[in-house]
Amino acid sequence: MAVHHPSGRHPAAAHTGKALAGSGRSGAHPDDIETFLVEFDPLEQRRQIREGMEAAIIERVAKDLLHVPVQTLLANLNLPSSTILRKMAREERLSPAESDRVARVLYVRQLAVEVFEDPALATEWMQRSNAELGGLSPLEVLDSQPGYDRVREILLRVIHGVSA
Numbered sequence: 001m002a003v004h005h006p007s008g009r010h011p012a013a014a015h016t017g018k019a020l021a022g023s024g025r026s027g028a029h030p031d032d033i034e035t036f037l038v039e040f041d042p043l044e045q046r047r048q049i050r051e052g053m054e055a056a057i058i059e060r061v062a063k064d065l066l067h068v069p070v071q072t073l074l075a076n077l078n079l080p081s082s083t084i085l086r087k088m089a090r091e092e093r094l095s096p097a098e099s100d101r102v103a104r105v106l107y108v109r110q111l112a113v114e115v116f117e118d119p120a121l122a123t124e125w126m127q128r129s130n131a132e133l134g135g136l137s138p139l140e141v142l143d144s145q146p147g148y149d150r151v152r153e154i155l156l157r158v159i160h161g162v163s164a
Helices: 033-039 042-051 056-066 070-076 081-089 096-116 119-127 145-159
Strands: none
Touching: 033 056, 033 096, 042 096, 056 070, 056 081, 056 096, 056 119, 070 081, 096 119, 096 145
16 A cells, blocks of 8 residues: 655654544544645554544545535545445544545645645546546546556646656
């Protein structure tokens, strides 16, 4: 599972008490997407994924970041709807595999924001059909590591000015 931090930054800050996974640390609760991306270094991100993010992150990513229904996000990530909705209702954590798929969305969106310099454009790009992805949208291929790798490669080529 080789998910990479989108910008290559490795912030020195550990975390501020907010957590996406129940870590046993005080103040752990399901929220801050930005904390995961900005304040956690890659090893802390790995720990959060392995322990399982709180299922509530699904709704935050779907509604707040991507502006899509939860069901759309679940379908695109090939996550079982009934299982995830049950975990959300019971305030449970996602499995490491489920958390990894959510993390891929967070990483790609952050990288897309860096590329397009606009969160709305980044979100739109993630949902738009892409010829380099066989007509699928970037969001549709994030259910697997090879799909994530391909989307990341496309964005990195844009950053480095390499044409298709």
